[in-house]
Amino acid sequence: MDKDHYTQEFIDFRPQLVSYLYRLTTNLSGAEDLAQDTYLKVMDKLDTFEGRSSFKTWAFTIATNLLRDNQRVRKRWGADWMDKVRDAHLADTELMAAKADIVHNAPYGHFVMSEHVNYCFNCTVKTLLLDQQICLWLKEVYAFTVAEIIDITGLSEGKVKHAIADARSTLARVFTERCALINKEGVCSQCTGLNEIYNPQQDAQIEANRMKMVKQASDSSKERLLDLRLELARDMNPLLGEGRDLHKHLIENSPRWAEPQG
Known part of the structure; x- marks a missing residue:
């Protein structure tokens, strides 16, 4: 060729x-x-x-x-970075104003809850070890086989499989503990909170229930709920969403908001 x-x-x-x-x-x-x-x-x-x-x-x-x-x-992102980013915005009116300006004026600043869930997933994956991040994305979102991931990463079969399994185990645990969309005791409800601020005409609960992982939360295992979250990630290109300008602003700046330098 x-x-x-x-x-x-x-x-x-x-x-x-x-x-x-x-x-x-x-x-x-x-x-x-x-x-x-x-x-x-x-x-x-x-x-x-x-x-x-x-x-x-x-x-x-x-x-x-x-x-x-x-x-x-x-x-590697800290496990508490998203909380720190939230707190930084609550304490700084300029940060809140900048975010509001994107929501109201950017071509693709619209707040869409499912896109924010996808953004949250990306942030949480960043807390994993790098090999776990790479192997997880390649296998679960980009549909490469284990054999292909071995070629791409140079890791052994055992290390690739362990990286994927460990990544899945960590993510399933974190989301089960933190995400209020699937666990009423979850400590993170930013998706619904931001929806009320930036898209108040949209009923947060109705929008949440459009997602399979929310509809099936009460009768699914944490592994199944992770699969549904991964399905959402596969179906949602972060470069094409209605809120891509908003989430670009958030994900690119989160490191400096979470760990301000001097």
């Missing part, structure tokens, strides 16, 4: 690649830069591609190797 064929194939899966990089870097321009660097490296090394894996898997391998050197990717 010639270079034009591979160029077109890269263009076809580029949106997936950028969203993968965005979820790991939590920075859109950084993700787009990494995607461009990946493309340049792929084209430069095209004569070394032997076809032992799919071209897409090979490109994701190069992208994953590049992102491991990214400082934002290596920074």
